[in-house]
Amino acid sequence: MSAxxxxxxxxxxxxxxxxxxxxxxxxxxxxxxxxxxxxTLYLLFAFTMLIIGGVLALGIRAELFKPGLQxxxxxxxxxxxxxxxxxxxxxxxxxxxxxxxxxxIPLQIGxxxxxxxxxxNFSFWLMIPAALILAGSFFMPxxxxxxxxxxxxxxxxxxxxxxxxxxxxxxxxGASSIMGSINIIVTILNMRAPGMTLxxxxxxxxxWLITAYLLIAVMPVLAGAITMTLTDRHFxxxxxxxxxxxxxxxxxxxxxxxxxxxxYIMILPAFGIISQIIPAFSRKKLFGYASMVYATSSIAILxxxxxxxxxxxxxxxxxxxxFFMYATMLISVPTGVKVFNWVATMWKGSMTFETxxxxxxxxxxxxxxxxxxxLILAMAxxxxxxxxxxxxxxxxxxxLVAGSLFTMFAGYYYWAPKWTGVMYNETRGKIHFWWTLxxxxxxxxxxxxxGLAGMPRRYADYPMQFADxxxxxxxGGFAFGIAQVYFFFFVVLPTMRGKGEPAPQRPWEAAEGxxxxxxxxxxxxxxxxxxxxNRDATRIVA
Amino acid sequence: MMNNIYKKFxxxxxxxxxxxxxxxxxxxxxxxxxxxRQLNLHPPVTKIAEEQVWLHWFMLIICTVIFVAVFGVMFxxxxxxxxxxxxxxxxxxxxxxxxxxWTVVPFVIVILMALPATKAVVASKDxxxxxxxxxxxxxxxxxxxxxxxxxxxxxxxxxxxxxAQREMSNSGKPEPTDDYLLKVDNPLVVPVNQKIRIITTSxxxxxxxxxxxxxxxxxxxxxxxxxxxxxxxxxxxxxGQCQELCGKEHAYMPIHVKVVSAQEYTAWVADQNKxxxxxxxxxxxxxxxxxxxxxxxxxxAANCQACHQANGKGMGPIKTLDGAAVVLDADAGKVxxxxxxxxNNLTMPAWKQLSDSEIAAVISYTKNNWSNKTGxxxxxxxxxxxxx
Numbered sequence: 001m002s003a004x005x006x007x008x009x010x011x012x013x014x015x016x017x018x019x020x021x022x023x024x025x026x027x028x029x030x031x032x033x034x035x036x037x038x039x040t041l042y043l044l045f046a047f048t049m050l051i052i053g054g055v056l057a058l059g060i061r062a063e064l065f066k067p068g069l070q071x072x073x074x075x076x077x078x079x080x081x082x083x084x085x086x087x088x089x090x091x092x093x094x095x096x097x098x099x100x101x102x103x104x105i106p107l108q109i110g111x112x113x114x115x116x117x118x119x120x121n122f123s124f125w126l127m128i129p130a131a132l133i134l135a136g137s138f139f140m141p142x143x144x145x146x147x148x149x150x151x152x153x154x155x156x157x158x159x160x161x162x163x164x165x166x167x168x169x170x171x172x173x174g175a176s177s178i179m180g181s182i183n184i185i186v187t188i189l190n191m192r193a194p195g196m197t198l199x200x201x202x203x204x205x206x207x208w209l210i211t212a213y214l215l216i217a218v219m220p221v222l223a224g225a226i227t228m229t230l231t232d233r234h235f236x237x238x239x240x241x242x243x244x245x246x247x248x249x250x251x252x253x254x255x256x257x258x259x260x261x262x263x264y265i266m267i268l269p270a271f272g273i274i275s276q277i278i279p280a281f282s283r284k285k286l287f288g289y290a291s292m293v294y295a296t297s298s299i300a301i302l303x304x305x306x307x308x309x310x311x312x313x314x315x316x317x318x319x320x321x322x323f324f325m326y327a328t329m330l331i332s333v334p335t336g337v338k339v340f341n342w343v344a345t346m347w348k349g350s351m352t353f354e355t356x357x358x359x360x361x362x363x364x365x366x367x368x369x370x371x372x373x374x375l376i377l378a379m380a381x382x383x384x385x386x387x388x389x390x391x392x393x394x395x396x397x398x399x400l401v402a403g404s405l406f407t408m409f410a411g412y413y414y415w416a417p418k419w420t421g422v423m424y425n426e427t428r429g430k431i432h433f434w435w436t437l438x439x440x441x442x443x444x445x446x447x448x449x450x451g452l453a454g455m456p457r458r459y460a461d462y463p464m465q466f467a468d469x470x471x472x473x474x475x476g477g478f479a480f481g482i483a484q485v486y487f488f489f490f491v492v493l494p495t496m497r498g499k500g501e502p503a504p505q506r507p508w509e510a511a512e513g514x515x516x517x518x519x520x521x522x523x524x525x526x527x528x529x530x531x532x533x534n535r536d537a538t539r540i541v542a
Numbered sequence: 543m544m545n546n547i548y549k550k551f552x553x554x555x556x557x558x559x560x561x562x563x564x565x566x567x568x569x570x571x572x573x574x575x576x577x578x579r580q581l582n583l584h585p586p587v588t589k590i591a592e593e594q595v596w597l598h599w600f601m602l603i604i605c606t607v608i609f610v611a612v613f614g615v616m617f618x619x620x621x622x623x624x625x626x627x628x629x630x631x632x633x634x635x636x637x638x639x640x641x642x643x644w645t646v647v648p649f650v651i652v653i654l655m656a657l658p659a660t661k662a663v664v665a666s667k668d669x670x671x672x673x674x675x676x677x678x679x680x681x682x683x684x685x686x687x688x689x690x691x692x693x694x695x696x697x698x699x700x701x702x703x704x705x706a707q708r709e710m711s712n713s714g715k716p717e718p719t720d721d722y723l724l725k726v727d728n729p730l731v732v733p734v735n736q737k738i739r740i741i742t743t744s745x746x747x748x749x750x751x752x753x754x755x756x757x758x759x760x761x762x763x764x765x766x767x768x769x770x771x772x773x774x775x776x777x778x779x780x781x782g783q784c785q786e787l788c789g790k791e792h793a794y795m796p797i798h799v800k801v802v803s804a805q806e807y808t809a810w811v812a813d814q815n816k817x818x819x820x821x822x823x824x825x826x827x828x829x830x831x832x833x834x835x836x837x838x839x840x841x842x843a844a845n846c847q848a849c850h851q852a853n854g855k856g857m858g859p860i861k862t863l864d865g866a867a868v869v870l871d872a873d874a875g876k877v878x879x880x881x882x883x884x885x886n887n888l889t890m891p892a893w894k895q896l897s898d899s900e901i902a903a904v905i906s907y908t909k910n911n912w913s914n915k916t917g918x919x920x921x922x923x924x925x926x927x928x929x930x
Binding site for chain 2: 068070142146233245364381384389453455462
């Protein structure tokens with residue numbers, strides 16, 4: 001009787017929720033306007049893309065297992081790295097967080113649904129054709145785009161028709177993201193239950209509010225950059241084509257003006273999830289709620305003035321390099337505040353370590369390593385050694401995989417009992433955690449050494465001195481991939497089928513928030529009349 | 543019992559690792575290039591690189607200390623403040639003093655980190671007063687070096703990856719080679735202890751010129767010139783690789799810099815000038831079919847084969863030459879134009895850096911090789927005329 005697969009006909013005690021029940025069959029999903037169904041769709045879509053992007057990554061790791069080209073030619077190799085990046089960023093991580101937002105934001109603020117239910121449907125279903133176009137580009141003449149996920153000009157001008165397909169797909173995904181963000185902002189600002197003031201909102205809602213503003217600010221910038229690429233390719237403009245006076249470096253400025261806030265779009269909701277899980281399992285309030293909100297806002301604002309740290313080697317004036325170096329290093333201050341806050345929350349708590357908490361603690365530990373390598377990369381002189389090398393690859397996988405992906409796992413384990421009405425299998429959850437944590441580090445830690453020793457990224461073949469660490473990383477990569485297949489078949493699927501211990505309404509002893517005020521699984525409709533809340537807006541008072 | 547199992551496991555894993563690392567890849571450290579299982583930055587041979595290595599250690603130590611301190615606290619808490627040990631949760635939260643402290647202290651640390659970095663940035667950007675200026679031009683997929691100012695002015699050549707190594711890579715079973723993918727036909731030669739200014743630019747897409755031991759990395763951007771500099775304090779061979787994704791052969795355009803003493807450098811310059819004089823084409827010389835075919839085959843192998851393949855059939859988006867209309871066309875002007883200007887947004891790059899006789903020879907070669915039996919010859923004079 002899980003909300004995910006069988007929403008209709010849950011217990012008679014909340015039958016009033018069912019007066020207009022869920023539609024049946026395919027219509028339920030295609031015509032979906034219910035935030036929970038759309039959230040489920042987003043999460044399943046994102047997981048599918050995670051697997052596709054993961055298979056591409058394993059193609060990369062298999063080729064790099066030893067020197068020499070054994071499996072793919074350099075052209076296909078570049079297609080693999082490019083599509084792995086695009087699919088993971090735009091197809092997996094961003095939609096997954098939108099899925100979490102759809103499921104949890106209305107539940108956490110006591111709203112009946114998202115503000116624009118039909119637009120919500122549209123923003124999801126737009127992603128399907130976009131994903132098909134993106135993934136289908138492998139079968140176009142000349143293969144998928146091979147210019148790197150950053151699509152740098154003028155290399156992007158040399159690509160075949162698949163580049164146009166990718167641009168089109170990114171436009172659609174961008175439109176979907178913008179609609180999703182507007183929906184989230186309007187929902188949060190207008191549909192909170194009475195008494196849920198802004199400074200009483202759960203941290204996940206706060207971080208998503210800030211993220212949604214970031215998205216609205218920068219997705220159009222990406223759209224501009226790729227539209228200019230498109231007109232350069234087909235309509236005789238020369239924005240980035242140096243042969244006719246264009247400026248390829250301008251593309252990088254525009255791209256990273258989008259790209260750096262994008263990095264925070266992918267991590268701020270993660271901070272929100274962690275800021276809820278750590279207090280729940282420490283049985284103690286978040287140490288500094290207000291300072292967490294301010295830190296998140298500062299990170300968001302700073303993210304707009306650091307973009308050119310991706311471009312130290314393009315040859316900036318010395319003042320430019322210094323400015324971007326200082327601004328980038330400054331971001332470590334609010335990020336540090338967050339980490340200190342989590343540790344202070346755990347301090348003198350009464351902790352238990354169910355899987356959500358394991359992933360949350362694992363996140364803090366491994367993400368912080370990614371933060372420190374980020375600080376090291378921010379130093380322009382050191383970056384001259386490391387830019388475009390494997391150290392950078394290690395760094396951004398530490399913040400995006402150990403950062404974003406680990407928190408999504410944490411969030412899944414934390415909220416799935418509410419979504420599905422059954423408890424996941426704790427032993428399997430723990431196996432998934434340790435297996436993921438260890439294989440992740442086996443994959444990406446050696447890449448720091450490769451980067452320091454000078455191995456450039458996006459190389460299909462490499463000098464033999466790099467062979468051992470590459471072999472190690474490849475073995476780790478495959479172990480990591482298998483862990484996620486295990487997660488789907490042995491953890492997620494059973495809960496979706498409703499197999500497991502029935503989840504109580506409050507599966508976690510000290511978890512706070514309105515989502516724990518509704519039964520498990522969450523009924524198809526919740527909070528149809530605004531609930532009356534207690535003083536700190538965490539409970540419904542009758 | 544457990545001990546025994548553990549020991550066995552340990553032995554097995556050591557054996558496995560040793561097998562993986564030594565049996566398959568019996569390679570040695572490459573001085574000036576990567577070392578086997580290298581863990582840190584390259585040994586520096588310039589002041590800038592020395593500074594970078596120092597900065598990296600400085601940062602690594604500070605970060606490690608903070609990391610250990612923060613996570614020491616966290617793991618202590620995880621150990622002591624567990625529910626299973628009966629620990630009761632405290633109720634404290636919010637403390638303005640603590641929060642101000644952990645904002646201000648990191649801020650101060652960041653400023654302390656920024657100070658030495660600023661010094662290094664300013665130093666690395668000062669390209670003035672160079673003894674020797676060299677232009678490095680990125681091509682898909684090779685480097686062109688032109689000595690612009692200083693001793694050796696006027697020397698210019700192309701530096702390409704050793705073709706045998708490229709083929710070894712394709713075979714999937716490369717022989718253990720210490721300078722695998724780093725060996726070039728013509729290394730860049732510079733004198734020791736002199737300030738060398740490198741100007742970078744590109745002929746097609748963005749490349750990046752980098753030598754780790756010198757601590758330099760500078761993108762080569764088409765339509766723009768950028769510069770960087772180094773002063774090598776040791777003689778020897780130093781290696782780098784293109785660092786900015788530039789298309790399919792991105793991994794195959796290494797940089798090899800040979801740092802030599804002042805005397806050796808002077809001798810090298812004299813030798814180059816002699817070769818340059820000998821290489822000068824006489825545009826009016828009329829070549830025979832045999833000479834053109836012989837020279838054309840070499841030019842093809844060095845420049846065209848990577849994409850168009852030895853059989854001339856190309857692959858993927860790379861067009862076939864065997865039986866291609868433009869190659870067979872009686873009007874040689876068409877194909878000369880393609881070689882001089884490139885085609886398809888430079889997917890077929892421009893080859894104007896090749897000499898007239900080289901272009902004439904390679905065109906004649908493609909017109910009379912494989913199934914192409916046109917009997918047509920192209921003379922250097924035709925190429926020269928098309929250039930104007």
